[in-house]
Amino acid sequence: xxxxxxxxxxxxIIEESGVNAxxxxxxxxxxxxxxxxxxIFLKTLASQYFLPKIVVCNPDKPIGRKKIVTPPQIKIFxxxxxxxxxxxxxxxxxxxxxxxxxxxxxxxxxxxxYSKIIPKSLxxxxxxxxxxxxxxxxxxxxxxxxxxxxLLAGEIETGVTIYQMDEAVDHGPILYQxxxxxxxxxxxxxxxxxxxxxxxxxxxxTVQVFIEKKDGVPEIQNHETATFTKKFTTADGAVDIIxxxxxxxxRKIQALNPEPGVFTLNYPSREGQxxxxxEAKEKTGQITITKIHPAGKNPTEAxxxxx
Numbered sequence: 001x002x003x004x005x006x007x008x009x010x011x012x013i014i015e016e017s018g019v020n021a022x023x024x025x026x027x028x029x030x031x032x033x034x035x036x037x038x039x040i041f042l043k044t045l046a047s048q049y050f051l052p053k054i055v056v057c058n059p060d061k062p063i064g065r066k067k068i069v070t071p072p073q074i075k076i077f078x079x080x081x082x083x084x085x086x087x088x089x090x091x092x093x094x095x096x097x098x099x100x101x102x103x104x105x106x107x108x109x110x111x112x113x114y115s116k117i118i119p120k121s122l123x124x125x126x127x128x129x130x131x132x133x134x135x136x137x138x139x140x141x142x143x144x145x146x147x148x149x150x151l152l153a154g155e156i157e158t159g160v161t162i163y164q165m166d167e168a169v170d171h172g173p174i175l176y177q178x179x180x181x182x183x184x185x186x187x188x189x190x191x192x193x194x195x196x197x198x199x200x201x202x203x204x205x206t207v208q209v210f211i212e213k214k215d216g217v218p219e220i221q222n223h224e225t226a227t228f229t230k231k232f233t234t235a236d237g238a239v240d241i242i243x244x245x246x247x248x249x250x251r252k253i254q255a256l257n258p259e260p261g262v263f264t265l266n267y268p269s270r271e272g273q274x275x276x277x278x279e280a281k282e283k284t285g286q287i288t289i290t291k292i293h294p295a296g297k298n299p300t301e302a303x304x305x306x307x
Contacts, residue, residue, distance in 0.1 A: 001190070001193055001194075007047075009194075009197055010044060010047070010048075010197055010200070010201075013197065013198060013201045014048075014201055014204070017178075017201050017204070017205055019201065019204045019205050019208055024050075024204060024207055024208060024212065025212070026049060026050055026051070027050075027107050027108055027128075027207065027211070028053050028104065028105055028106050028107045028108075029050075029052050029053065029106060029107060029108040029109065029110055029126075030052060030053060030054045030055075030056060030097070030100070030101065030104075030106045030108075030109050030110070030126070031052040031054070031055050031056065031074075031110050031111075031112075032056045032057075032109065032110065032111040032112070032114040032118065033055075033056075033057060033074050033111065033112045033113050033114050034057045034058040034072045034074055034113065034114055034115060035113035035114075035115070036073065036113075036192060037112060037113040037135060037147075037192050037195070037196050038074060038112040038113040038114065038133075038196075039072075039073040039074050039077065040192070040193055040196035040197065041112045041113075041133060041196040041197075041199050041200060042055075042074060042077060042112070043077060044196065044197050044200045045200045045203065046077075046081065048200065048204065050204075051081060051083065052083060052110070053083070053084070053104050053106055054083070054084045054085070054086060054097075054100060054104065054106070055074055055075065055077075055078040055083055055084070055085045055086070056085075056086050056087075056088065056094075056097060056114070057072045057074040057075050057078075057085060057086075057087055057114075058072055058087060058114075058115060058116075059087045059089055060072070060075075060087070075087070086100070088116070091117075091119065094116060094118065094119060094122065095119050095121060095122060097122055098121060098122050098125045101122075101125045101126055102125075106125075106126045107126055107127050107128055108126050108127075108128040108129070108130070108131065108211075109122070109123065109125070109126050109129070109130030109131065109165075110130070110131050110133065110203070111130060111131070111132050111133065111165060112132075112133035112196075112199070113133075118130065118165070120166075120167050123165050123166065123167070128210075128211060129164055129165070130164075130165045131162055131163065131164060131165065131175065131203070131206065132161075132162070132163050132164075132165045132170065132172065133160065133161075133162060133199050133202075133203065134146065134160065134161045134163065134170050135147050135158070135159075135160055135192070135195040135196070135199065136150065136158055136159065136160075136161065137157075137158060137159040137160075137161060137177055137179065138161040138163060138170055138174060138177075138221055138226075139170075139221045139222055139223060139225055139226035139227070140225075140226070140227050141158070141227055141228075141229050142169060142170035142171070142226055142227065142228050142229065143169065143170065143228050143229035143230065144229060144230075144231050145229040145230065145231060145232060146158070146229055147188055147191055147192050147195065147255075148188055148229075148232060148255040148256060149229040149255075150182065150191075151182070151186070151187070151188060151191065151251060151254050151255035152251050152252065152255045152256075154247075154251060155182055156181065156182055157179055157180065157181055157182060158179075158180055158182055158191075158195070159177055159178055159179040159180045159195075159198070160177070160178050160180065160195055160198050160199040160202050161174055161176075161177045161202075162174075162175045162176045162177075162199075162202050162203055162206040163175055163221075164218055171221065171223070172221075173218035173219060173220050173221065174218065174219045174220075174221060175206045175209075175210055175216060175218055176202050176205055176206040176209065176210075176216075177202070178198050178199075178201060178202040178205075180194060180195055180198050184282055185281070185282075186254065187253075187254040187255070187257065188254065188255055188256070188257060188258075189257075189258070232256060232259075232260050233260055234260045234261070236252075236256065236260065237252065237256045237260050237261050237262040237263055238262075238263060238264070238265075239252055239262060239263070239264050239277065240264065240266060241264050241266050241267060241268070241304075241306070242266060246287035246306035246307070247287065249262075249277070249280070249287065249289075249306060250280050250282055250287045250306075252277075253277050253278070253279065253280045253289075254280070257278060257279075261276055262276065262277045262278075263275060263276045263277065264277060267292065267294075267304075268304065270294055273294060273295055274294075274295040275292050275293070275294050275295065276292060276293035276294075276299075277289055277291075277292055278291040278292060278293055278299060279291035286305060286306075287305070287306045288303060288304065288305045288306070289302050289303075289304040289306065290302055290303065292304075
C-alpha cells in the first residue's frame with residue numbers, strides 16, 4: 001500500500017466511524033511499541049496530530065548477516081519528530097518509567113506490539129490507565145501471533161481491540177472493537193498494515209467515548225472462549241508439495257512470510273534442495289506458486305500450479 005492509498009484508507013475509515021480527529025484533545029500519552037505493527041500505528045496516529053510525549057521501545061539490536069546494530073523503527077520515528085525515546089533493558093528500568101510519567105504529567109499509556117511484560121505499577125500509573133492495542137477481536141487469538149494465526153485458520157474476518165490492560169496478557173476489559181475483513185489476497189504484511197490503520201480509528205473512537213464523553217462501559221472478556229496463539233518457528237514453515245493440500249500451503253505462504261518463512265524440500269526439478277516459497281496466488285480455487293528462493297540462488301519468478 002503506497003502513501004496515497006494509505007491516506008485514502010485512513011480518511012474513509014475515519015469518515016465512516018464518525019470520529020472527528022481534529023476535534024479531540026491531543027492527550028499527553030506514553031507509547032510502548034517496537035514491532036512493525038506498532039510503527040505503522042504510531043505513524044498513522046501522528047498523522048491525525050496525536051504525538052506521544054515519550055516512546056518506550058526495545059533496545060537496539062544486531063540485524064542481518066553483518067549483525068549491524070540497528071534501532072527499532074519506532075525509535076527512528078521518535079528521533080525524526082523530536083520525541084523522547086527510552087529503551088529499558090530490564091524490569092527495573094521499565095518500572096522507573098513511572099517517574100517519567102510523574103515528571104511529564106502523562107495521562108494515558110498506549111501499548112501496541114511491545115514485547116516486554118509491563119508491571120502493574122506502571123499500568124496503573126497514568127490517570128486513564130494503560131490501553132492495549134491488539135490486532136484481533138479478543139478474546140480470540142490472544143498472544144504474540146494473532147495476524148498469522150487468523151490467516152492460517154482461513155478466517156474471513158478479524159479486527160482490532162482496544163482494551164484496558166491488566167497484569168495478564170490480552171486479558172483486560174474491552175473498551176472498543178472494530179471488525180476488519182480479510183480479503184482472499186491478504187498476506188501477513190498487507191493485513192498487518194490494514195489492521196494497524198484501523199486500530200488508529202478504533203483508538204480515536206475509544207478516546208471520544210471513554211475520555212471525552214465519559215459514557216463508555218468496559219466489557220469484561222469471556223475468558224472461557226479465549227483462544228491463544230503461539231510463536232512460529234522455522235519448522236512451522238515446512239511444507240510438502242505432494243502431501244500437503246494446496247490451500248494449506250497457500251495459507252502458510254500468506255501467513256508466515258517474511259518470518260519465519262515457508263520452505264519445501266521437494267519442489268519439482270529441485271528435489272532435495274531447500275526452496276523458500278515466497279509468494280502465491282489463488283484464482284477460482286487454483287493455487288499457484290509465483291515466486292521462490294532456491295538455496296544459494298537469487299529469488300526468482302515461478303509458475304507452479306498445485307494439485
